[in-house]
Amino acid sequence: MAKMKGAEILIECLKREGVKHIFGYPGGVVLDIFDLLYDDPDIKLILTRHEQGATHAADGYARVSGKPGVVLVTSGPGATNTVTGIATAYMDSVPLVIFTGQVPTFLIGNDAFQEADIVGITRPCTKYNILVKDVKDLARQVREAFYIATSGRPGPVLIDLPKDVTQGKTEFIWPEKIHIRSYNPTYEGNIYMIKRAAHEISKAKKPVIIAGGGCVISGAHEHLRELAEFTQIPVTNTLMGLGSFPGTHELFLGMLGMHGTYYANMAVQNADLIIAIGMRFDDRVTGKTDAFAPNAKIIHIDIDPTSIRKNVRVDIPIVGDVSRVLQVLNKILKEEIKPQWEEVRKSWLKQIAQWKKEHPLTYEFDPEVIKPQYVVEKIYEITQGEAIITTEVGQNQMWAAQFYKYNKPRRWVSSGGLGTMGYGFPAAIGAQLACPEMTVIDIAGDGSIQMNIQELATAVIYDLPVKVAIINNSYLGMVRQWQELFYNERYSHTYLSTAPDFVKVAEAYGAVGLRATKPSEVEPVIREALSIRKPVFMDFVVDWREKVYPMVPPGAAIDQMIFEEKKKERKLRAVK
């Protein structure tokens, strides 16, 4: 068998893994790989304008398609620029395979030009990473990387490729099967525990389901809906879980937590049973953990054992793939336990309806100035809930979570765990590439969009017609909100001024820029943007005073919410 170069082996492996797109940026030590991509008919490289953009784009691609995102960058600064993107993917369990170039093995450790110990740097923010030391190991290690990234709880895997490895030659041997003795994710839940869970569900008077990102990742939405519908249990989502349960469903409570709905938080706090599915009780979800769901037994289903009992006590832990566990649970509930669910739930659902009436998710419309929530609402109406929405981080993200209803999984793309500003725009580009027929809208802030604004060039050049709705309040709005509520209105370094002119920026890159300054202009701008088959920046100049409500002050229990109307509850600002 003829020998192949390391770079050729890599490309061959990628093809066998079904890779169609790579997001990347060239450089000295990856020239051999890029040379092959110059005229490869099967794999298309998307050249971003920054390696962080490449990583987020691969992440967005992975989140909407369910397939691993692939990144290829050079050594040193190329590699370190991917770190934020890798950490983002790690926190949100997104399968990525990142290939970084490395200086030749004989130079490693010599402080060579563009050398960085990227394996050391990314060790705590990758699921796994490895430096390939011998070209003979390359094929197996690439195969393992894809396997590890996509199985169990998915995550980013980084492979560091020294130049002499990509130039070295060996026989190509594709490992048909791989077995990693130290890596065996648990997929099937313990049947005894599932039975106990079924028993608790049948006994519960006031149960709530909290569905998280794991329900999206494992494709459990159908089973989740089935469970909720026939047991008549209301469902709330974590930020990452949006879309795993229909946003317009009558049993849906919206998001819970710091900026969750009143009724979701009240339901959780008053529940006698919580069924937590594919979520990890993040501090933004629980608020003060000691006061979280004080009267509830907790069933926790998650594929990652470390998620269980990390932050809150759990009565019935079930480790496994949530989709498989739910199938078994539904079967047991249907066949073995048959209470009259509707009768049992009547008073609980009535109570929840009452809470919904008391404090619906709302804002005050103003005919003079644009309210940011109005923009999101209009985007929802006009796209009829059929768009992929990506977000940046901060107020824009929370309003996008609250006022757009996600009826299907993999339509909501947001950096939940790490909270990365600058994520949404490149992620939208990746999402658009994965789903060319879909409308993809990044709901952004004027601060966040500037963190990866250079990717506008990528969108224009590859003809990816993403739309960016900039909720422009000239502030780092969420930080400003905290300063207003908890730091005596001392707005330290959160005012961004009105620069730049986003319309001109868009035009300079060859995209289209539109602006709305009055509520009456919002709908026409959105409609026009959607009618243009080009990337569009929509600059919505909004009321800068607007805040995200309800809000659970840091350190408070999640039923201690601040609302816009009740200024007197501001006394809660003392709680920290």
Add this chain to the structure above:
Amino acid sequence: MRHTISVLVENKFGVLARIAGLFSGRGYNIESLSVGETIDPQISIMTIVTTGDDRVIEQITKQLNRLVDVIKVVDLTEIEHVEREMILVKVAPRKENRLELLKTVEIFRGRVVDSGPTTYTIEITGDEKKIHAFIELMKPLGIKEFVRTGKVAIPREISQKK
């Protein structure tokens, strides 16, 4: 509470850094750590002594298990086990104390492994209490320096759950 955890890992480049990074990154303590190859040269075994309440220890063992290169994690504290560590102590006793020193070494079943005109280097193996006791006895005699290994531990063949 103090726990002795035995971790079977792939004997690969970077695994020690992964384990150490896990502890430092998540704010867990390492009181001692020792690593060595097993009978299978592709596998190493680490003995880690750490402290924490039940919740922390549960997280530590789960987090260790989650690492791709970790094959098996056993919390030895939960089972009967033998544990040992070793110290090398360099003592510089006065002339009149030399006999006492050598006697004590004998009692502790230690060995003198090196000596110079004014010093003895003594090797002692045992569990933590024994090591501690020996050091205390040597202190008044004049310890110049000592080094100790981390703890190594192995389950007892016939063991009962505590």
